[in-house]
Amino acid sequence: MSLLVVGSVAFDAIKTPYGKTDKILGGAATYFSLAASFFTHVRVVAVVGDDFTEKEKHVFHARGIDTSGIVHQRGKSFFWSGEYGDNVNDAKSLDTQLGVFANFNPQIPAKFKDTEYLFLANIDPRLQLNVRRQLNGAKFVAGDTMNYWINGSRPQLEEMLKAVDALLINDTEAKMLAGDTSLARAASKILKMGPKALVIKHGEYGATVFFGHNAFGIGRHPFRAPTLPLEAVVDPTGAGDTFAGGFMGYIASRGELTRDVFKRAMFYGGVMGSFTVEAFGTERLQKLTRKEIDERYNVFRELTHIE
Amino acid sequence: MSLLVVGSVAFDAIKTPYGKTDKILGGAATYFSLAASFFTHVRVVAVVGDDFTEKEKHVFHARGIDTSGIVHQRGKSFFWSGEYGDNVNDAKSLDTQLGVFANFNPQIPAKFKDTEYLFLANIDPRLQLNVRRQLNGAKFVAGDTMNYWINGSRPQLEEMLKAVDALLINDTEAKMLAGDTSLARAASKILKMGPKALVIKHGEYGATVFFGHNAFGIGRHPFRAPTLPLEAVVDPTGAGDTFAGGFMGYIASRGELTRDVFKRAMFYGGVMGSFTVEAFGTERLQKLTRKEIDERYNVFRELTHIE
Numbered sequence: 001m002s003l004l005v006v007g008s009v010a011f012d013a014i015k016t017p018y019g020k021t022d023k024i025l026g027g028a029a030t031y032f033s034l035a036a037s038f039f040t041h042v043r044v045v046a047v048v049g050d051d052f053t054e055k056e057k058h059v060f061h062a063r064g065i066d067t068s069g070i071v072h073q074r075g076k077s078f079f080w081s082g083e084y085g086d087n088v089n090d091a092k093s094l095d096t097q098l099g100v101f102a103n104f105n106p107q108i109p110a111k112f113k114d115t116e117y118l119f120l121a122n123i124d125p126r127l128q129l130n131v132r133r134q135l136n137g138a139k140f141v142a143g144d145t146m147n148y149w150i151n152g153s154r155p156q157l158e159e160m161l162k163a164v165d166a167l168l169i170n171d172t173e174a175k176m177l178a179g180d181t182s183l184a185r186a187a188s189k190i191l192k193m194g195p196k197a198l199v200i201k202h203g204e205y206g207a208t209v210f211f212g213h214n215a216f217g218i219g220r221h222p223f224r225a226p227t228l229p230l231e232a233v234v235d236p237t238g239a240g241d242t243f244a245g246g247f248m249g250y251i252a253s254r255g256e257l258t259r260d261v262f263k264r265a266m267f268y269g270g271v272m273g274s275f276t277v278e279a280f281g282t283e284r285l286q287k288l289t290r291k292e293i294d295e296r297y298n299v300f301r302e303l304t305h306i307e
Numbered sequence: 308m309s310l311l312v313v314g315s316v317a318f319d320a321i322k323t324p325y326g327k328t329d330k331i332l333g334g335a336a337t338y339f340s341l342a343a344s345f346f347t348h349v350r351v352v353a354v355v356g357d358d359f360t361e362k363e364k365h366v367f368h369a370r371g372i373d374t375s376g377i378v379h380q381r382g383k384s385f386f387w388s389g390e391y392g393d394n395v396n397d398a399k400s401l402d403t404q405l406g407v408f409a410n411f412n413p414q415i416p417a418k419f420k421d422t423e424y425l426f427l428a429n430i431d432p433r434l435q436l437n438v439r440r441q442l443n444g445a446k447f448v449a450g451d452t453m454n455y456w457i458n459g460s461r462p463q464l465e466e467m468l469k470a471v472d473a474l475l476i477n478d479t480e481a482k483m484l485a486g487d488t489s490l491a492r493a494a495s496k497i498l499k500m501g502p503k504a505l506v507i508k509h510g511e512y513g514a515t516v517f518f519g520h521n522a523f524g525i526g527r528h529p530f531r532a533p534t535l536p537l538e539a540v541v542d543p544t545g546a547g548d549t550f551a552g553g554f555m556g557y558i559a560s561r562g563e564l565t566r567d568v569f570k571r572a573m574f575y576g577g578v579m580g581s582f583t584v585e586a587f588g589t590e591r592l593q594k595l596t597r598k599e600i601d602e603r604y605n606v607f608r609e610l611t612h613i614e
C-alpha cells in the first residue's frame with residue numbers, strides 16, 4: 001500500500017566517539033523513507049535547497065522511493081551539526097541552519113491524494129495538521145513530535161494529536177507531554193489526548209506500544225519490542241526515524257491493523273533502528289538487504305521468545 | 308532442590324510519593340526468600356537482633372522457609388530508612404544503622420551443607436567468598452553486589468566474581484564495574500571476570516541475561532525479559548532482590564541449566580519484582596498466590612510474544 005512521509009530531507013555533520021563526518025545526507029524523512037522502502041512503496045514530501053543534487057536523489061531512487069514530492073528551492077537545505085558523547089542519548093547541537101526549511105509549507109501533489117498510510121515526521125504541528133487535512137482519505141496516520149513543540153506550540157500540538165491514529169515519541173517526550181514521571185501513567189494521559197496507539201521509544205531498551213480504549217478492536221494490552229544490545233553505537237542519528245520507517249513500512253505492507261501486525265511492526269522498527277546506528281548517517285541503510293533484515297528479525301525474536 | 312540465601316534480614320522505614328511506613332520487615336534475604344519460596348524450598352542464613360520477634364519469623368514460616376540459619380544476637384537488627392522521589396530509581400538514604408549486622412560472619416549449619424543452589428545477596432564480598440567456600444558442593448551459585456563494594460573492595464570482589472556462576476546487578480553497577488558506558492561492552496568485560504552468566508537489571512525496562520563463552524553449553528545469545536508498565540510503583544524497595552528470588556527459585560525448581568530454564572527464570576524474576584513494587588515492603592509478597600504468579604507470567608509473555 002502507498003506510504004507517504006512529510007518531513008525534513010537535510011544534511012548533517014556528526015561527531016561521535018567513533019569518528020566524524022562532513023556534511024552528509026540526513027533528515028527525518030530520509031531515514032524514514034529508506035527504512036520503509038524495504039517493506040512498501042514510499043512517497044516523500046519535503047523541501048531541499050541547491051545543495052541537494054542528483055547524488056542525493058540517487059540514494060532515494062536506488063531504493064525505489066518516489067521523490068516527485070521533494071520541492072527544490074533556491075538556498076541551502078536544512079543543516080544540523082551535532083556531537084554525541086559517551087552517552088549516545090545526549091546530542092549536543094553545534095549548529096542548526098534552517099535554510100529553505102524555514103518556509104516549508106508542504107503541499108501534497110494531486111497524484112499522491114490516494115495515499116493510505118501517512119507519517120508526519122517531526123515538524124511544526126500546524127504543518128502536520130495541514131498535511132493531514134490534505135489527505136483526509138488516509139487509512140492510518142502516525143506522527144512524531146519533540147520537546148520544542150511540546151513546550152512552544154501546545155495548542156497546535158493538541159489539535160494535531162486529535163488528528164492522528166498513532167504517535168511515536170521517546171521516554172522524555174512522553175513524560176514532558178503528559179507532565180508525569182511515570183511512563184505508564186504518561187501513556188494513559190496521552191492516549192486520552194487523541195491517538196489510538198502510542199509508541200514510546202526507550203532507546204537501547206526497546207519500545208512499547210500502548211493502545212487506547214477500543215482502539216482498532218485489538219485489546220488494551222501493551223506490547224514491548226526489544227533492541228539488540230550493541231557493543232558499538234557508531235552514530236545514533238536517525239535511529240528514531242528509522243524505527244518509525246520500519247514500523248509504518250511494515251504496517252502499510254500488510255494493509256490491516258491487527259494486534260499481530262502491530263507486534264511485528266514494533267519488532268521491524270527495532271530491527272531497522274539497530275542497523276542505522278551501526279554506521280554514520282544513512283550508510284548502513286543504503287547497503288542493507290532484505291535478507292539481513294529477516295535474519296536480524298529472527299535474532300530479535302530469539303532475544304525475548306519463550307514458548 | 309535446596310536453595311540457600313545469605314544476606315540481610317532487616318528493618319526499613321520507607322517514604323515514597325504514595326505514603327510512608329514505620330519500621331517494617333525488609334532486607335535482601337527477606338525479599339529473596341519470600342519470592343523464591345513460591346518455587347522451591349528455601350533456607351536463610353542471616354543475623355538479627357532483639358527486634359526480630361516471632362511476628363517477623365512467622366512471615367518466613369508462613370511461606371515454609373527454613374529460618375534455622377538465622378542467628379539471634381543481642382542488639383538491634385540492620386535498619387535502613389530511605390525516601391524515594393518521583394524517580395523511583397533514586398533512593399535517598401536518611402539513616403543506616405548496621406546493628407548486629409556489623410559483625411555478621413555467616414557460618415553455614417552442617418545440615419545445610421547439601422545445598423545445591425546458593426544466592427549470595429549483597430554483602431561484603433569477603434563474606435560472600437567465605438560462604439561460597441563453605442558450600443563447595445553447590446551446583447549453581449549466584450551473587451549480587453553494589454557500588455560500595457565495586458569502589459571500595461575491588462580485589463575481594465574480583466575474587467568473588469571468579470567463584471560464582473552468575474552475577475545479578477543493575478545498569479549503573481554493571482557500567483561502574485566494567486568502567487564502560489556501553490552496557491553490551493560492559494557485559495562482555497564482566498563475563499571475562501569470572502561469571503558464566505550476567506543478569507543486568509534495567510529497572511522499569513526489564514532485564515537482560517548475557518552468557519559467557521561456552522557457558523552451560525547453551526550458546527551466547529543474550530535474552531531479555533520485560534517488566535510490566537505499571538502506573539503506580541508504590542515502593543520500589545526490594546524489587547531487585549525479589550527479581551533474584553524469582554530467578555533463582557525457578558532455576559532451583561527445575562534442577563537443570565538449559566537455555567529454556569534461564570529464559571523462564573528471567574521472566575519469573577520480572578514477574579515477582581512487579582508484585583513487590585505494588586505495595587510497601589513485603590506486604591504484596593506475603594499475600595501473593597501461585598495462581599496470581601501464573602496469571603502475570605502469561606501477561607509478561609503476551610507483552611513480548613510474537614509467533
